Amino acid sequence: MSKGEYLAKCKQIAISCIHRFVVVLLLGTISWLMMVALPNWSLLDPLSRSFDSFSFTDFYYSLYRNSDEAKPNDRIVIIDVSNKTRGEIATTIESVVSCTPVVVGIDIIFDRPTGDTIGTRMLCESIARNAEHLVAIGKLTGYDVETDQFAGLSESLLDTIQVGRGYSNLKNIGEGGFVRDYTVARYVAGDTLFSLSSTLACRYMSAFGGASIAADEPDGVIHFIPQEFTIISADSVAGHRDDIAGRIVLMGNINSEEDRHYTPLGDMNGTLIHAYAIDTMIDNPTRSMARHWVVLIEVLLLLLFVALYWSIFDACEKNERKVLLAVINWIYPVASAVLIIFLSGWLFISSHCYISPIILLASMALLPNMVELYIASKDKLLQNIQQLFAKLTTKKQKQ
8 A cells, every 4th residue: 555545545544534423423412402302302211311320330339349448438327226225226326426527416206205215305304415426316217208398307306406407318229229329418397307318417527617509409319339347235335435435426226227219239228328428428429510521521532533533434345344343243232331421420530520431331332333323414414415415506507
């Protein structure tokens, strides 16, 4: 191949690449518009729900499920009060507060008084006495779809105590109760109520001069990279003063079978999920500050790569193209899916910004057909344009 032929082929590939890039970009835009319209189309509601309960970041995090390289967390300590009476929990609260943590979150629902009157009185007195250091939970009830509000919190022993409250409801997706997102705040009886996780994160950031979290901040994806949280038994709090001082403390029933949910890391206790959510919000409290330009560049590079690939395919000789097409038929669908899985997770981890993988997946899955359609119609379209210009030129000359 001479230098001239080589340059001509490179020019052909470059021009073809630009054409393919336009096609892919348009296809991505169409896919995005379809995804926007999909939830509002009742006919496709089951399909929309299946998309909502699926995220490719789950694959990314699941790679860490059996990993032994969990990083130690130096912000959050969990106090296990499983099988403890109310009186014992009251004593634990006193011990924890004496260790000077930043804030203590009580991830336990206390129903109305039971037969343990002494323990109940001790618990109420302890919470009231240490209220400034505590955040107790409540369960949101009575959701109204029309107003997007909850009626209030479920009845609790703490309703008559002046203590900070945050709701404990996790954002479950689908009937299986899969949890991957945290929530910031919800409207309750006309007022804004923050979640337990966002309240504790705000208290921690305020203590160290960090930015707070706005009530209108959108929900986000929990960063489920495995972490090793310090878990201390309620009986051994006194021996871990240094571990508790200056940290967030979560008190919960770690061994509870009722408070368990599916996550990208597998079955997980609700208190641990709150710990991951708190840590995520502290690392990235404002999603609106995410580096959206990073995501844009990465997506454009992906589209350019796909366009270049198909341009090289078009530049091949017919015999070479047959072999290449045979390989593509086997590799392309698998490679596309794998690339999207890792790209979606990488986008979120690197730029703290989530983009729906359905847009990218649809673009890559339908790209070959769109390219063939483009090739088939290109010559005819150019011919029609040339004829139109010829008619206009002829008409102008006659005038």
